[in-house]
Amino acid sequence: AQTVTQSQPEMSVQEAETVTLSCTYDTSESNYYLFWYKQPPSRQMILVIRQEAYKQQNATENRFSVNFQKAAKSFSLKISDSQLGDTAMYFCAFMKLGAGSYQLTFGKGTKLSVIP
């Protein structure tokens, strides 16, 4: 079974500053995906960024980037130039690939507040 740990229940950052959210995971699988999802107060989960485990290059999506350390089983999210709209819960998630269902295993989440 897989586990995902987010050690920061809450974080805050000043608008326009940079913040990093931590995530570690435990798995014996070699083929998987990692994701960061954002959940604003509206409850709608939105994909922020994804990383394929076999790719060494860190994924980037505009102001969002990840630091993927496969050997350390670490997958942190960096948000640059933070904006008020980034205020939300952020969930790190793991998906095993292969036979069977492709359900997501989530961490407990980090509540991020962007301060004007």
Add this chain to the structure above:
Amino acid sequence: GAGVSQSPSNKVTEKGKDVELRCDPISGHTALYWYRQSLGQGLEFLIYFQGNSAPDKSGLPSDRFSAERTGGSVSTLTIQRTQQEDSAVYLCASNRERENEQFFGPGTRLTVL
């Protein structure tokens, strides 16, 4: 295009009653997932449907929980004899087969009094 929709948005029920939660996936998405989001347990996988294959029910917490998917589209999650610990937000997600991004609905907040 239309996203994943869920109904009702909120549901308040009394302990011991049965409830049905509905999910309409994105058109053309063959995979459908149910998750439960509660304060104590975080986000947990409940059940997965893929086309005409047998569903993966490994995440259902008890036999009071069941789900079906009719015609490969709409899904209903049924909770029988609800308990207070069933209070949570129930999220539905869908995607195309072999795509890794899951698209989520807005969820149903269930409150059991």
